[in-house]
Amino acid sequence: MSTATDLVLPATDHDTTSAAKLNWLRAGLLGANDGIVSVAAVLVGVAGAGAGTGPVIAAGTAALVGGAVSMALGEYVSVSGARDAQRTGQTAQQAQLEAESEDADTIAAHYRGLGVAPDVASSVAAELVRPEVRARRAEAALRDAEDEVVSPWRAAWVSAATFTTGAALPFLAMLLAPESVRVLVTVVAVLVALAATGATGATLGGAPRGRATVRVVVGGALALAATYAAGAILGAHAI
Numbered sequence: 001m002s003t004a005t006d007l008v009l010p011a012t013d014h015d016t017t018s019a020a021k022l023n024w025l026r027a028g029l030l031g032a033n034d035g036i037v038s039v040a041a042v043l044v045g046v047a048g049a050g051a052g053t054g055p056v057i058a059a060g061t062a063a064l065v066g067g068a069v070s071m072a073l074g075e076y077v078s079v080s081g082a083r084d085a086q087r088t089g090q091t092a093q094q095a096q097l098e099a100e101s102e103d104a105d106t107i108a109a110h111y112r113g114l115g116v117a118p119d120v121a122s123s124v125a126a127e128l129v130r131p132e133v134r135a136r137r138a139e140a141a142l143r144d145a146e147d148e149v150v151s152p153w154r155a156a157w158v159s160a161a162t163f164t165t166g167a168a169l170p171f172l173a174m175l176l177a178p179e180s181v182r183v184l185v186t187v188v189a190v191l192v193a194l195a196a197t198g199a200t201g202a203t204l205g206g207a208p209r210g211r212a213t214v215r216v217v218v219g220g221a222l223a224l225a226a227t228y229a230a231g232a233i234l235g236a237h238a239i
Helices: 004-048 053-099 104-113 118-128 131-147 152-176 179-205 209-236
Strands: none
Touching: 004 053, 004 152, 004 179, 004 209, 053 152, 104 118, 152 179, 179 209
């Protein structure tokens, strides 16, 4: 027999899964943005100092590898701490679920309030307060919570991979463009990519795309302008 619980839980599980996927997508976009801006800033700064292709490649490679490793380590430490705290909460939750003694009349009233027929609500309540059913519910709650715990290793690899993917764009733009216009080409490619990731992130988060895109593009443009100016000043003084 299907109960009200059977009708509600699938939608809740679907919502939880969808939210988790959106969180991963947003995290991936943030990692890609970091890769785009940080590596592009290094490349533009070194090129602005008048360096040749060799030093630009060396600096870009160092920025890409160092940034990817740093992102992975930071994500691993952060998620590990969050996982430990979450699992501590899960233990407390399980103990609470196993210890609580639910009243059948209260549960039946809850289901009647949801529109369940009185006799069905009473039958469901009688089943839910049985000790063995309560224990299984506690185990199911713990399993569901465990499924929501993010793997630190997975988070680290995703962070490193998305950072590297984003960093590849300015790297390729700088290397493939003619030397006379490589900075301009890189800046244009970076700003277009940031506009795309900004609009995508806003869409996933349900925010206005225009404002979010402008924020990301302006921030990236300021970062590139600052590093280019710093590189040009250092290059002019032969430092």
